Amino acid sequence: MALLMRAATVSAQAVAQDAPRTITISPGYRFTERSGEALYNATCAGCHMPDGKGAQGAGHYPALADNPAVEAAPYVIVNVLHGRKAMPSFGDAMNDDQVAAIVNYTRTHFGNRFVGDVTPSQVRSLR
DSSP, rough: OOHHHHHHHHHHHHHHHHHHHOSSSSGGSSSOOOSHHHHHHHHHHHHHHHEEEEOEESSEEETTTOOOGOOOHHHHHHHHHHHHHTTTOOOOSSSSHOOOHHHHHHHHHTOOOOOOOOOHHHHHHHH
């Protein structure tokens, strides 16, 4: 048994040493992605899912797909900036251009076809 445990430990160490190390958040705790799609994939898709249909399990992650609440741009901006319930805030990790990009992406994808682009100045006014 001890020999088996030692072999497993050595094997795990070998895998850890050979595995490439990746960082899941941009350096300095600020996102460097610029496009709405890239920002969505880096920040939202883990909970709201890549298709925007949301999820349930350890928590409830509402669908963004075909969601009429997403039509109200200020609502989406405030949620991205300040968080909501279990959703973390991203206001300190994104600049105004990035928040506008992710809000515009969310409002024009996943079956959402809401008109009117959000501007960085609108984001700035809700910070």
